[in-house]
Amino acid sequence: MAANRKWKPDFWFWLTVVITLVLLVFLAYPLFTLFIRAFQNGADGSFSLDNFVRFFSKNYYKRGLKNSMIIGFSVTGLAVLIGAPLAYLMATYKFKGSRVIDILIIISLLSPPFIGAYSWVLLLGRSGFLSDLFAKAGIRLPSIYGLGGIIFVLTLKLYPFIYIYMKGALKKIDVSLIEASESLGCTPVKKVFTVVIPLVLPTLLAGALMVFMNAIADFGTPMVLGEGLNALSTMVYTEYINEIGGNSNFSAAIACIMVVITMVFLGAQQYVINRKSYTMSSLKPIKKQKFTGIGGVFAHIGAYVILAFSIIPHITVLVTSFLKTEGKMFRQGFSLDSYRTVFSSLARPVLNTYKYCLAAIVVIVILGMFVAYVSTRKKNVLTRFIDAVTMFPYVLPGAVLGLTLLMAFNKPPMVLSGTSVIIVIALVIRRLPYTLRSSTAIMYQLSPSVEEASISLGCGPVKTFFRITAHMMLPGVLSGAILSWVTVINELSASFILYSSRTITMSVSVYQQVVRMEYGTAGAIATILTLTTILSLFIFFKVSGSSEVDL
DSSP states (O other): OGOOOOOOHHHHHHHHHHHHHHHIIIIIIIHHHHHHHHTTTTTTOOOSSSHHHHHHHOOOHHHHHHHHHHHHHHHHHHHHHHHHHHHHHHHOOOOOTTTHHHHHHHHHHHHHHHHHHHHHHHHHHTTTTHHHHHHHTTTOOOSSSSHHHHHHHHHHHHHHHHHHHHHHHHHBBBBHHHHHHHTTTTOOOIIIIIIHHHHHHHHHHHHHOOOOOOHHHHOOOHHHOOTTTTOOHHHHHHHHHHHSSOOOHHHHHHHHHHHHHHHHHHHHHHHHHHHHHOOOSSSSSSOOOOOSSHHHHHHHHHHHHHHHHHHHHHHHHHHHOOOOEEEEEEEEEEOOOHHHHHHTTTHHHHHHHHHHHHHHHHHHHHHHHHHHHHHHHSSSHHHHHHHHHHHGGGGHHHHHHHHHHHHTEEEEEEEEESSHHHHHHHHHHHHHHHHHHHHHHHHHSHHHHHHHHHHTTOOOOHIHHHHHHHHHHHHHHHHHHHHHHHHHHHHOOHHHHHHOOOSSOOHHHHHHHTTTHHHHHHHHHHHHHHHHHHHHHHHHHHOOOOOOOOO
């Protein structure tokens, strides 16, 4: 009789179907639309390779690809050279003020990159404070504009990826391996290159991939410092704007090239990781040692210099926000005029940011909990599809995501362009992986026996989830949600393509004020963003009980 019992779809089946449909409509369909448009001729809609032929046949576009690759590889290499040694020193030696260093490095990572670009313009621009100061002494500083300036700013912005990934990996190394190498006569330098680096190589590659993808996908820094320098991230936007009223297929082709590049590097990283991955028990983790001799002095000086360069943008922005300004001109004395302007005539971007981000976070938390549960407890074809698709935006450039949504929902039956809904959708899709990763991690730590015991006592599966499982998941979910919140409020790339005058956000407003040389108001809005980031991070540390951020 039991064999003849018909299967009935339960709550989790229908939930899985709904989540699958949502992902198909708001992620798979837009990406499908993007790729279709990339292969369509703008004049008659026929399928061809004309857009790609145009891209690879003109020096202007090939130069943009070359510039993006130079930026990506240069920033990644410099970030590794800065972040890896710093992480090694911080993980193995006792530093004075190590907790403050960690927090400030994380803040420099999670704040908008274009704030760094704008602050360095104030310092090293043609009329910058430091430029003028050194000019009076007869010293001409290198220009902050162009390729070199972009690489400099993005390196200071993105090296924390390497630092955070490497420091986490170093804590998992069993010190007995290092001691064994030392007993066999390994010098300190040889020990690092033959033992430590091979053990942390997969993690180092993961951090390098994040740096590379963020470097080539960054929109704000090339727009502020490029002065006409073309890169893939800026061309996606400029070509789309130029084609409005005619044909946007070419910008779709550029976006597809960006997606292919990120996927190639993701595949290469996974290939190396699968061949060079090691399992460590970490029964005897590395214990921090005290510095001895002159080396400790130089190590502290080096760390503090790197930290100073990391926080200079935030200090510059903060000071600028309180200066008396008149457009790009600074007057003597301090004033709150910039903040008065923000909370009077520029209040809409501030309110929009908090409103859209709160809405996005609510959706991210609910969706993250459900996706984490079904992907770990209800494994099937659909849940495997959900698990793979929801992590794809983790490597999808923001400008590409914005363009895909705009192309997909710019005509009937679903017109969302110019609305707040499309902004929230972009924020949810782009930042869901942060909450999903932490939620999934905590689900793997929860034993199914707790849920089974609840069900055996008469509590239904759905009720068990909401009354027991959800409560146990909450710390991990909230930790990921706060990180999602921090990155959501600083989002620029996707928002810049999707915003309208009614849906403008703080990050877009900062960019606009910088372009208009309204440095005082730009500084005030940027300071509000930075303070929100700092407050959110302290809440994260309090909720998670950790002093570190796991990306």
